[in-house]
Every structure is written in C-alpha cells, then in structure tokens.
Amino acid sequence: MIQSDTTSGPRLKIAMQKSGRLSDDTLSLLQASGVRFNLQSAKLIAHAEGWPIDLLRVRDDDIPGLVMDGVVDLGIVGENVLEEVRLERLQTGSPADYQALRSLDFGHCRLSIATRLEEHGSAALEGRRIATTYPYLLRDWLRREGLNASPVVLTGSVEVAPRAGLADAICDLVSTGATLEANGLREQQVIFRSQAQLIGRPGDLSQGQQATLDRILRRLDGVQQARESKYIMLHAPKERLEEVTALLPADHPTVLPLGHTDTEVAVHAVSTENLFWETMEQLRELGCSSILVLPIEKML
Ligand SMILES: Nc1ncnc2c1ncn2[C@@H]1O[C@H](COP(=O)(O)OP(=O)(O)OP(=O)(O)O)[C@@H](O)[C@H]1O
Ligand SMILES: O=P(O)(O)OC[C@H]1O[C@H](OP(=O)(O)OP(=O)(O)O)[C@H](O)[C@@H]1O
Numbered sequence: 409m410i411q412s413d414t415t416s417g418p419r420l421k422i423a424m425q426k427s428g429r430l431s432d433d434t435l436s437l438l439q440a441s442g443v444r445f446n447l448q449s450a451k452l453i454a455h456a457e458g459w460p461i462d463l464l465r466v467r468d469d470d471i472p473g474l475v476m477d478g479v480v481d482l483g484i485v486g487e488n489v490l491e492e493v494r495l496e497r498l499q500t501g502s503p504a505d506y507q508a509l510r511s512l513d514f515g516h517c518r519l520s521i522a523t524r525l526e527e528h529g530s531a532a533l534e535g536r537r538i539a540t541t542y543p544y545l546l547r548d549w550l551r552r553e554g555l556n557a558s559p560v561v562l563t564g565s566v567e568v569a570p571r572a573g574l575a576d577a578i579c580d581l582v583s584t585g586a587t588l589e590a591n592g593l594r595e596q597q598v599i600f601r602s603q604a605q606l607i608g609r610p611g612d613l614s615q616g617q618q619a620t621l622d623r624i625l626r627r628l629d630g631v632q633q634a635r636e637s638k639y640i641m642l643h644a645p646k647e648r649l650e651e652v653t654a655l656l657p658a659d660h661p662t663v664l665p666l667g668h669t670d671t672e673v674a675v676h677a678v679s680t681e682n683l684f685w686e687t688m689e690q691l692r693e694l695g696c697s698s699i700l701v702l703p704i705e706k707m708l
C-alpha cells in the first residue's frame with residue numbers, strides 16, 4: 409500500500425518519565441505545542457489526540473536506553489541520566505548513540521560532591537568513599553581529576569550515607585541545596601550540570617515520522633521563544649520618542665497614533681528579554697504612562 413499522508417505509516421513513539429520531577433513540565437511543554445494526551449494513570453501507553461504519536465511513560469532511568477536501542481523514536485530525559493547511561497553503555501559495549509535535538513529549559517540541577525560541613529575541598533576526597541546513584545559520571549570525573557576515591561552505589565537516600573557511616577562524602581543532585589543543608593552537608597564541587605533534553609534515536613525516521621517531528625520541533629521552538637519573550641505596551645510623549653525606543657530591549661517597535669491626543673503615541677514591542685523595573689522607572693521619567701509588560705503565549 410502506498411502511504412501518502414503523515415498520519416499513516418509508523419507512529420512516532422516518545423518516552424517520558426511516568427511520575428517524578430520531569431513529568432509535569434514534559435506534559436505542559438507537549439500541551440503548549442498542541443500535543444494532548446488522554447492519560448490514564450495505570451496505562452503505560454497513551455495516544456495523542458489527532459497526532460500519529462504514542463507516549464510511553466516509564467522510569468526516567470530507562471529512557472536513554474530505549475532511545476539508543478531504537479525501541480522508541482524520541483525521549484525526554486535529564487542530561488544527568490542520559491550521560492550516566494551513555495558512559496555505562498560505552499563500557500559494556502551496548503549501543504550508546506543518540507541525537508541531541510533540543511535543550512528544554514526545565515529540570516535544571518547539578519550533580520555535586522558534598523562532604524560534612526567541617527571538611528573542605530576536593531583534595532579531602534583522596535582515598536575516601538563517595539556514595540552516589542551516578543557511579544559512571546563520578547568515576548569519569550575522578551579519573552579526569554586524577555583522584556583515587558571509591559564510589560559506593562546506592563539507589564536512593566544518598567544524603568544520609570555519611571551519617572549512617574556508609575561513606576565519607578556523597579555525589580548527588582542539587583537544586584536549591586535544601587536537602588544538603590537538612591543533612592549537615594556542604595556542596596564542594598559541581599561535577600555535571602543538567603537540564604531536560606529532547607533526544608532522538610540514531611538512524612532515519614520514516615518520511616511521515618520525520619514530518620511529524622519537524623512540526624513538533626517548530627512548535628517547541630515557538631513555545632521556547634515565546635517563554636523567553638515579552639510584549640511591551642506604553643504611551644510615550646512624541647517629542648521623547650527617540651529616547652524611549654533607545655531604552656526598549658527590542659529592535660523595531662510599532663508606533664501608533666492615539667485617538668485622544670496629538671502629543672502622545674502608543675509604542676508596542678516584542679522583547680526577547682524582560683523589562684527591568686529600573687528601565688520602567690526611566691521610561692516613567694521620560695513621561696511614558698500605561699507601561700505594560702505582558703507574557704506571550706505563542707510565536708511563529
Ligand atoms: N531537585 C531537583 N530540581 C530540579 N531537577 C531535578 C531535581 N532532582 C532531579 N531533577 C531532575 O529530574 C530528573 C528526575 O528526578 P526524579 O527525582 O523524579 O527521578 P527518580 O526518582 O529517579 O524517578 P523515576 O521513578 O522515574 O526513576 C532527574 O534525573 C534530574 O534530571
Ligand atoms: O537541592 P534540593 O532542591 O534539595 O534538591 C535535591 C534533591 O532533589 C532530588 O530528589 P527528589 O526531591 O526528586 O526526591 P528523590 O530523591 O526521592 O527522587 C535529588 O535527589 C536531591 O535529593
């Protein structure tokens with residue numbers, strides 16, 4: 409049978425974390441791109457409404473391998489897990505290739521070595537035991553630093569290991585630092601920085617799958633761009649217009665006449681950065697009024 413449209417042929421399979429830190433942001437991003445799923449909590453697979461896309465909801469640790477083995481076409485996963493699995497697979501001789509498609513600007517965290525408050529510096533790690541869920545990333549860093557220390561592999565509750573006498577230090581994810589503080593630990597060294605990534609399997613997709621992916625990527629870019637942008641609106645005195653536009657973080661503001669006055673104009677601009685309070689105050693000093701900074705939902 410000849411398949412001529414993008415809705416026939418193999419569907420695009422995307423793996424995402426079923427339940428955890430990345431789940432809500434992943435679903436929100438897909439939803440903002442117009443890809444919606446009717447999720448039933450017990451089900452592993454969900455079908456997108458009106459798209460040839462299936463969503464597989466799994467443990468985040470399984471996502472890189474599913475992509476690298478070509479079991480799914482796309483995956484959304486933290487770079488920390490991605491790199492850990494890639495290093496492990498390189499050592500065990502399993503397929504470890506993938507395509508990095510987009511950094512998604514959520515799930516920001518860092519993998520850090522932490523010791524008890526009274527200890528200082530990474531030199532103190534020589535010959536010590538370091539508890540971690542990321543032995544491959546840790547060993548890779550120790551090798552590059554020329555340090556001899558022994559990873560103690562734990563699957564959870566890494567932060568209690570020093571208190572429990574299981575290790576002298578830990579190597580774990582940090583975001584706000586609250587977990588370290590609550591456990592009397594001090595962050596000594598960041599060894600890896602991470603955010604969520606969209607990755608693709610190695611090899612070519614079918615024509616229809618590629619068309620679906622291209623469409624999603626364009627929309628994701630639009631969502632990301634919109635999230636980073638603001639719509640600025642204000643009324644400006646005509647005679648200070650040049651000074652006003654020079655202050656705006658935007659290239660080509662639109663200038664419109666106002667019905668009720670000849671001395672003022674409306675200025676509208678899309679800015680790729682936020683408008684700081686200081687700039688708003690300077691605009692006020694130039695005689696601007698009704699200064700609004702609005703979020704943008706979509707951009708194409
Ligand atoms: N405190 C944090 N702040 C921001 N992002 C984080 C934080 N902790 C983890 N992450 C990111 O979110 C990912 C998932 O974290 P989570 O704690 O949900 O994983 P998990 O417990 O291993 O889940 P799973 O049950 O899927 O294996 C991490 O691999 C990391 O990329
Ligand atoms: O620096 P903080 O903001 O305190 O974040 C760090 C904590 O967040 C993650 O755990 P999570 O809360 O996801 O729970 P888990 O360890 O049970 O997965 C990570 O494993 C740390 O324990």
Ligand SMILES: [Mg+2]
Pocket residue numbers: 467468469
């Ligand atoms: Mg996990």
